[in-house]
Amino acid sequence: MLRRPSNHRFRPLRRDPVVISALIVAVCVTILGGCTKPAPPRTPQAPTKIRVAAATDLRSCLDALTDAFQVEHPSFDLLPTFGASGVLLTQLKSGLETDLYLSADIAYAHDLAAAGLAAEADVFESGQGRLVIWVRNESPIDVAKLGGEALLDMSVRRVAIANPVHAPYGRAAVAALDHLGLHDRLKEKLAIGESAAQAAQYVESGAAEVGILPMALAKGIRLSERGRFWVVPAEAHPPIRHGGAIHARAIDREATVAFRDFLLSPAGRSILARYGFEFPAVP
């Protein structure tokens, strides 16, 4: 054959309209996307977003708090991001922008103020959290009767806790294990979650048989319908003093202060109390 069949390889463009049209659409949408204004000017209709960096144990109760808050302030909305309190503090120090920091350990809020990212006067205490030992509904362990002994049950291969290095509930869990004299016996069985929420996910999914979790999560809608728990006595661990701070670079300070005030008001506290928070008189 003298004639080459064709220089087909130079024409894949025409040959595959699917690929080409997909690419064209992608490019067009990208250009459109690039043109979108990152922050549209605020109109009275659009709610003011209060950015909240919150400890993971607040996941459930922050929804309830937001709903109640919006009854009084329909023009405000919350934009929460969750993480272990210590991890959030590190992120805030490396430039994470937020309006309000809600930590499971007030020491971190003071730490934020010490770093110059919040005024010391804007640090507040918001209540004390409690720790529970949690098992799934189908677990054979009678956690209410056994209490701390539940951790020694034969069926327990893994005990989920949050990372004590940067999660206040992880530290409390280790302290409670020490108090109950179980830490050395259970050391090998601990499954360390990145945050309290991850520890909850370990035990909720069945990967761990027992979890030592924040009561606020155990009382949340997800865990409360899937399991039961025993409240660890308060004297078993140092108090888990929740606290927060208004960020020095809060965009809408007025809105943030309004939410902070609601959080500390009797209405806010009654919601927090439903999730196991306590408000002992501060000495």
Next chain:
Amino acid sequence: MDVTAAWLTFRLASTTTLLLAAIGLPLAWWLAAPHGRGAGLRGLIEAVCTLPLVLPPTVAGFFLLVATAPQSVVGRFWAGLTGSTLPFTFSGILLAAVLMNLPYAIGPFTAAFAALDRKLVEASWCLGESRAATILRVVLPACWPGIVTGLVMTFAHVVGEFGVVLMVGGNIPGITRTLSVALYDDVQALDHASAARTATVLVAVALVALVIVQRLARQPLAKGTGR
């Protein structure tokens, strides 16, 4: 499913793909050039571009976080330029995505350019075509399947990028919460239904990407053999 996260993911993936096309194509052309000069440097650059493939994402994320912190050289330069910080912003995860996906773009690009018969380029020159015209009318059409493979792989991989985005971007709705991070967030919130929906979308994106790549792979690559 989280529409904001989906839109953000799409914007991140397409911007990264465009940037990597702009950076990667010239770089790959240089890496694939046959002449011997600068071979050592070429090898080094190629290794650096491949590094993200073997580096644990957390390691890369940690270095990026340190390198772009407000106190760092890059961080100060960026703050002087734009007045904002890189970590926990869209620009920050975009930078991370571009760096982490270098191998997914450069690899197929370089392979396609290297497989191109040099004689075609030289013939084009001899026929009086300029360098630009040769690239547009000979090189790009002939290497098109490899280039699209690189672009599609990049896009798909950015959609799935997780460790680095979480580390450099945090988990901020609308700014750095991509679909992969939203999925992680859903699992943390024990919202399995939402997690399943997000995961399904991610599987679909991956599948579509692979179908496109396979379609292109079935076309004969320009190897310049059999004349």
